[in-house]
Amino acid sequence: MQDTRTPMADAPPSLEDLLVAVGRDQDRLAFGALFGHFAPRLKTYLRRLGCDSGAAEEIVQEVMLLVWRRAETYDPVQASASTWMFTIARNKRVDSLRREQRPEIDPNDPALTPDPVEAADHRVEVRESNARLRAALKELPPEQAELLRMAYFEDKPHSLISAEHGIPLGTVKSRLRLAMDRLRRALHEDV
Numbered sequence: 001m002q003d004t005r006t007p008m009a010d011a012p013p014s015l016e017d018l019l020v021a022v023g024r025d026q027d028r029l030a031f032g033a034l035f036g037h038f039a040p041r042l043k044t045y046l047r048r049l050g051c052d053s054g055a056a057e058e059i060v061q062e063v064m065l066l067v068w069r070r071a072e073t074y075d076p077v078q079a080s081a082s083t084w085m086f087t088i089a090r091n092k093r094v095d096s097l098r099r100e101q102r103p104e105i106d107p108n109d110p111a112l113t114p115d116p117v118e119a120a121d122h123r124v125e126v127r128e129s130n131a132r133l134r135a136a137l138k139e140l141p142p143e144q145a146e147l148l149r150m151a152y153f154e155d156k157p158h159s160l161i162s163a164e165h166g167i168p169l170g171t172v173k174s175r176l177r178l179a180m181d182r183l184r185r186a187l188h189e190d191v
Contacts, residue, residue, distance in 0.1 A: 015081035023071030031071075034081075035064055042089045049093050059092045066092075136186035144179035151176055 013021070013030070015037065021030035039060050046056035066088055074084055137145055150156045150164075158176070162169040 016076040019067075019071055019074050019081045019084070020076065022068065023074055031068055034067065034085075038082075038085050039064065042085065045086060045089060046093055049090070051093065051096075055096065059089060059096060062092050063089045132187055133183070136183050139186060140179055140182055144175050144182070147172060147175050148179050148183075 013033075015034065018027075018030040018034050021027040022034065042060045042063055043053075043056045046059055047053070051059065063085065067085060074081070078084075079087070137148070140148070147161060147165075150161050151158065156164075158169060158172050162172045165172070
């Protein structure tokens with residue numbers, strides 16, 4: 001009697017065949033064989049990419065879950081089973097890096113809350129107030145107006161103003177105090 005079996009009939013299925021079986025038939029044994037073969041290799045690969053052991057195991061679980069769910073999309077003509085699975089692993093690693101680098105959003109962050117829209121009447125009030133201030137500044141004696149400009153608009157210290165104008169520090173302070181009093185009176189009279 002002659003043996004009609006071919007030598008290939010006894011060969012274990014290839015990784016591609018296992019993956020096709022998972023996609024076509026949801027074959028749990030084929031998936032178990034794929035898991036047993038690829039899980040340690042994927043973990044080693046992910047460790048080489050810089051994952052710690054825990055993160056690598058997590059990504060391997062995600063990859064294998066995706067393989068189970070998406071095996072029907074595998075095309076052996078396009079790529080080998082190894083290439084397909086390692087590509088999935090690499091993409092999952094990139095996704096995890098993006099998640100790590102993306103900061104959590106703080107709902108209390110003031111930068112996330114839009115600035116309130118300024119009411120029209122408030123804008124008019126500010127504009128009028130600025131006009132009154134400019135008019136009051138024009139009424140000051142020139143030396144007082146100059147000292148105010150330097151102290152409050154240029155934010156210069158009194159000692160520097162004193163040195164630049166060659167006048168005593170006490171005189172600078174007195175002139176600023178007089179100028180502020182005149183401004184206060186002028187602005188309160190307009191109200």
